[in-house]
Amino acid sequence: MKILKKNNELKTYLQRQRQEKKTIGFVPTMGALHQGHLSLIKQGKKKNDLVVVSIFVNPTQFDNKEDLIKYPKTIENDTKLLESVSCDVLFFPSVEEIYKNDISSENFDFDGLEHQMEGKFRDGHFDGVGTIVKTLFEIVEPHRAYFGQKDFQQLQIIKKMVKKHRLNVKIKGCAIFREEDGLAMSSRNTRLSKEQRAASPFIYKTLKKVRKKFGTENAIKVTEWVENQFKKHPLLELEYFTIADEKSLESIKNKESNKKYRAFIAVFAGEIRLIDNIRLKK
Numbered sequence: 001m002k003i004l005k006k007n008n009e010l011k012t013y014l015q016r017q018r019q020e021k022k023t024i025g026f027v028p029t030m031g032a033l034h035q036g037h038l039s040l041i042k043q044g045k046k047k048n049d050l051v052v053v054s055i056f057v058n059p060t061q062f063d064n065k066e067d068l069i070k071y072p073k074t075i076e077n078d079t080k081l082l083e084s085v086s087c088d089v090l091f092f093p094s095v096e097e098i099y100k101n102d103i104s105s106e107n108f109d110f111d112g113l114e115h116q117m118e119g120k121f122r123d124g125h126f127d128g129v130g131t132i133v134k135t136l137f138e139i140v141e142p143h144r145a146y147f148g149q150k151d152f153q154q155l156q157i158i159k160k161m162v163k164k165h166r167l168n169v170k171i172k173g174c175a176i177f178r179e180e181d182g183l184a185m186s187s188r189n190t191r192l193s194k195e196q197r198a199a200s201p202f203i204y205k206t207l208k209k210v211r212k213k214f215g216t217e218n219a220i221k222v223t224e225w226v227e228n229q230f231k232k233h234p235l236l237e238l239e240y241f242t243i244a245d246e247k248s249l250e251s252i253k254n255k256e257s258n259k260k261y262r263a264f265i266a267v268f269a270g271e272i273r274l275i276d277n278i279r280l281k282k
């Protein structure tokens, strides 16, 4: 695996690959890799001649300084994991290499997608995400880029950005990879205490019950039920739960037959913020 830290080194290397008609798959990450990330890379390997993974903890997408400082960094283990799935190139730039002297975000208009859910609770988050993903796309110029449905709103926002800015890349959404007990894999899971980790599968268990309930009850009733479940919980604090249209990400009250819906949740275990979502049947 090639490990490159400079934009120009990566650009030059990939230019040569493109001249040789090789297709490039790209998986942007913030490191502290787990099987969820690896599942994206494996999908990339199947469809492309080479896969580039970036590891960059992007400061502009963190509204919480503490979360940024404490974000786990495990580059040696990450390198081993990437080699185990035959990743071709690791791009591991410094903050300076990406932002030069100006650590700030561009302002994006994602047609309102950015104001829903995470956008309400994480100020400036999606401007930061848009800025880094667009910058990385300009450096890597991938044919296909892989994003997890774990961050479903992010996935929809990236698709919107690609469409609005007419970027020449195909965006592939990949299924959520879970621990055996159902907890969605996340780099932040390693920060959970033993008790918090043991409590966290409750999130996905609740989402599965939501899927059942949504068959017979309306969104308002289901939402109230979820809120009550968490009120009783000693370790997990609900930040938001909502049932939303997959396309507009707007919360719904009543079902319409031609739409697809998903339930979205954000929960605090102490200071660790966990998110998850589930596709709903109509």
Ligand code: AMP
Pocket (backbone or CB within 6 Å): 028, 029, 030, 031, 036, 037, 039, 040, 146, 147, 148, 149, 150, 151, 174, 175, 176, 177, 178, 184, 185, 186, 187
């Ligand atoms: P992150 O390193 O958290 O920024 O994630 C990098 C990419 O991996 C994003 O597209 C995430 O949606 C995706 N990802 C993170 N966790 C999972 C998971 N459990 N299953 C599938 N994709 C994931």
